[in-house]
Amino acid sequence: GAVVSQHPSWVICKSGTSVKIECRSLDFQATTMFWYRQFPKQSLMLMATSNEGSKATYEQGVEKDKFLINHASLTLSTLTVTSAHPEDSSFYICSARELRWDTGELFFGEGSRLTVL
């Protein structure tokens, strides 16, 4: 299957700082990537759809000014959590769709666990 790499895997930061998470498609080009957030013992919630070369599309209730998404190339999307607060502590997962696969399944990155102190 296709490979999606996410970095960093773990990050701990102080309240009020900003954190950037990178998502890369290693062996395919991804015009669209998706960012999910997962709180403990809950399912994945779609935050936004990242589109290469254009603005991201955010789901209802997700603050676009707080969660900045940039998709500058066909293999890289970044999520920046600005002015992070403890309630932003979560597991953030990116995914991408590999168009060569008929199923159109999503391939997920390893996830980034953010802890805000």
Place this chain on the structure above:
Amino acid sequence: GQNIDQPTEMTATEGAIVQINCTYQTSGFNGLFWYQQHAGEAPTFLSYNVLDGLEEKGRFSSFLSRSKGYSYLLLKELQMKDSASYLCAVRDSDYKLSFGAGTTVTVRA
């Protein structure tokens, strides 16, 4: 939007069979996926259904009935490593994937 329901927890014995049901209500159905997720890890793809019927893949099978808004994942010959959360996910016409809350399966010796 999507409304996806699946049981919270299931427990079974090693070697047994487990069926995880998933019901959904959707606007613009474009496929149903099952993913496995171990604690602290990202989900991994298990199966995909877009047409009615049964898809078999080794010890795992998945069934879909679009008219009933119903799917199930069947796990056969359970192994200890199958203890995980199983996520039912529905894709819409924009290729956005919405996930159910997940079913935690515990396999006991």
